[in-house]
Amino acid sequence: MAWLIFLLFCIVNTGAQLSAITDTSNLDLEKILLTLLLRLQHENFFDTLLIYGEDCVFPSLSRRLPVSTVLASSGTTDFDWNYSSLTLILSCGFEAEKEENYRTLMKLQTNRRLILLQEDIQPESVCNFYSKKEQYNIAMVKENFPKSGLVYSCRLFQDQNYEKVNIFKGSPIFINQxxxxxxxxxxxxxxxxxxxxxxxxxxxxxxxxxxxxxxxxxxxxxxxxxxxxxxxxxxxxxxxxxxxxxxxxxxxxxxxxxxxxxxxxxxxxxxxxxxxxxLMCSYCFMIPLPDEVPYNEVFAVIIYPSVLVMLLVLFCVFSVMLIYIQQRTWRGLSLTSILMNDMCLRGFLGQPFPFPRQSSRKLKLICLLLCFASLMITTMYGAYLKTFLFSPPPKPMMRTFSDLEKSRYKVAMNWAEMDMLRFENDRKLQRVSNDRVEIFEDYHQFVSLRESFNDNYIFPVNSLRWETYNEQQKLFHHRVFYYSNDFCLTRYSILSxxxxxxxxxxxxxxxxxxxxxxxxxxxxxxxxxxxxxxxxxxTPYEDFSAPPEETAIYVDDLYWILGIYAVALSISCCCFALELLGSLSWWKSLKKFMWRGFKN
Missing domain, CATH: 3.40.190.10 (Periplasmic binding protein-like II)
Known part of the structure; x- marks a missing residue:
């Protein structure tokens, strides 16, 4: 609190003190420099003094200011500058600052500097010296400063590279040039x-x-x-x-x-x-949309293993209930009778089956549930089949590098990206084989290939560039690529x-x-x-998507269905033949028929 009161008092009385300086020619340099430092602190606050050299009044003057002071008597700090950036630099002479620490020079490049010229050195040469080091917030005072009241401040963008500032007129000493x-x-x-x-x-x-x-x-x-x-x-x-x-x-x-x-x-x-x-963005791959499932695979797509297991369990339950209610005993249950139950087979396939006579209420209820189940099953699979035949679903999307190895695509990369992402030192593409990567030395050739939406490759692209590709695909008949958030090189990239x-x-x-x-x-x-x-x-106003293909179904698309039908029909014929051969009464009837024909 005392420091604030003292600072306000000094600011209020600065004008009176400066007027007294003009009348007092023998006022010592230290007192007027203290007044100048208070003015500089008022214009732009600083809480640290860095003093280069020791053969001047600056080291003793710093004791009268309630701020931290770092004294570099040899002209360099010899350590990385980690103090506050609110630092004023004081130099005891033209060449007192001999800073060699690279980090300190970087951090203190734009800080204000006040130099005490003890010899007959022209301000122009001082400004030229510091401009070569790209330090431009430079002000100088000479030893006759108490009499002249002049501060020489370097100015960059003008014919004369410095300006004389009279502190009695209140002109700014340091400006953002x-x-x-x-x-x-x-x-x-x-x-x-x-x-x-x-x-x-x-x-x-x-x-x-x-x-x-x-x-x-x-x-x-x-x-x-x-x-x-x-x-x-x-x-x-x-x-x-x-x-x-x-x-x-x-x-x-x-x-x-x-x-x-x-x-x-x-x-x-x-x-x-x-x-x-x-900018901040992700860096992932743009991947061609998966191909549609061929018509010859649609019949396998609509069948889910979990649903088949559930239907098999339901079939066995219905079969057991029908056998038990009809026979009223568990003795008629066998693996063959359960799995080859004629009523359940016909019911689940949506075919008519003989309804038992003089059936009980329980049996009627089971048959009713069987009819309802057959209706639901045939309707569900019929709807699936017609929908998928009209619009086949796409194949699964690519999620991992393992999926890439199993796919038909190659990764198109540029030499600069390969230098950062290749196999050494835990790179992102460590699990991708060489056969799956095609490197383009010419970056513009790589960009041209990516802009042509060639669906034989997957391309690395950042999320910013993808936005324009995504907008361009709205002009196409259908989308060609998608941006994978699962298949990425990095999800957080900083651009500067x-x-x-x-x-x-x-x-x-x-x-x-x-x-x-x-x-x-x-x-x-x-x-x-x-x-x-x-x-x-x-960007060309052109549709890079492939033209829509005909949706006609050919005989080749029914290859598996016809094959399964032929196999099932063959099995049925074999079973029928075995039943005929196994029936002795049929052989006797055939033998009698042939004997009568022979007699006649």
Whole structure:
């Protein structure tokens, strides 16, 4: 509480103190620097001081401020900076900061720096020195600061690279210079992968411009900071083909500022060259819809083993009840009499059977239930058969990699995906044989094959790209592919923009990403992706589904039914012949008939 009261008191009396400074030429440097630090803390709060060097007033001055202080007397911290980002950096001279720790340089790149110039060093050379290290929030004071009251602040986007700020006039010392870059170039390149980035011509100027849910975000950022987009098309000639993996590599090598593409961070340990996550999606396979069951297999599809077992049990129950009620004893029960019961066989097949005379009420009830069961069974299987013959059901969908091995499909992969997903080190495709994988070196050839909806392959695709494929299939006569949520490479993939490691306006770009997503622009761009692709003729208005086949049933489709019928008829004839041969009375009658004919 005492600190807050003291701070408010200092702020209120800053004007009076500065007026007194002009009249007092012998005011010591430490007192006016303390006043300057209080003003800087009022403009932008800091709770930590990092002081490079020790041969100046800064170390002793820090004792008078109630903030944490880290003293790097040798010019470097020699440890990873894990303190709060609200840090003000003080340097005891032009070359006092000799930071060599990479992580500390990254985390403190955009922090404000106040440098005490003890020699006759020009501010222009100091600003040039720090601009080479891409550190731009630089302010300097000279030893005559109590008399002049001038702070030299570096300015990037103007002819003179510094500005004299008189602290008595209240002008800001530090400003966010990248909010207006005054036409400065931002180097980028696009992978031209629809719908993320699609090239079109401006109807007014005739120049190329790019649209899409990736390109639009970068376009809006360039307009926001008043910069200029510069496409580094020479990289295609010098470094090889344009691909999002190459764009990430070029950005990490400082050849680009921001890549007009997004890349996954599956196996990244260091995210210095990637922004805050822009998109999250799954990465699964688009699989051809299963073929319809052939007509010659429909008769087997409608028969479920569990239903057959239940009907067999019901048949035995009816048979036992009929035999027992008719004979009123259990002695007539045998395996043959139960399984070959004539009334039950006819009843379950929906055929008429002789009704026993002088039957009891119980027997009539059993026969009534038998008729009802036969009606239900024949109706059920008749409805199944007619429905499946009119519209055959599809075969089971692919669920696992084992199903892939049993199918007729191959996995179409690109070389970059194979590098991440192949067999070594517990890769996702470890259980897939080499014969089932076809690798395409040319990524555009792979994309063209996928866009042709070739149903001989299954293709890896992220859920964002699948949305456009799904919309395209609404133009087809029938769907060709489906997106499998069970057959995936990863169900949670993060996509980020590749950026240069020491990009000084990284914080502005990440803030821009969050604002665009918060305003719903990302969802709007993604919803319009397929319409934009149609308008730019990147997606043909063409039906890639196979033409509907004729639904006629041929004799070949009844092969199994006719075969089973022939076998059953043969068995019946054999049984009938055995019954005739086993009947002695029939042989005697035949013998007498033939003897009478011989006498006549």
């Amino acid at each position: 990248f909010r207006n870059m005054r036409g400065a170039p931002i180097r980028t390149i696009t992978d031209d992968l629809a719908p993320r980035s699609m090239v079109t011509l401006d109807p007014k100027t005739g120049e190329k411009k790019w649209i899409g849910y990736v390109a639009n975000l970068l376009n809006n950022f360039i307009k926001k900071v008043n910069a200029t987009m510069v496409m580094q098309v020479k990289l295609n000639e010098l470094e090889g083909k344009i691909f999002f993996v190459n764009i990430s590599k070029w950005t990490a090598n400082d050849l680009l500022d921001i890549g007009m593409s997004v890349d996954t961070t599956w196996e990244m340990d260091n995210f210095d060259t990637f922004t805050y996550p822009y 923009f590749p950026i240069r490691r020491h990009l000084p306006y990284r914080d502005l770009f990440e803030e821009h990403i969050l604002r665009q997503k918060e305003f719903g622009l990302l969802k709007h761009w993604m919803d319009r992706s397929f319409l934009d692709m149609l308008r730019l003729k990147l």
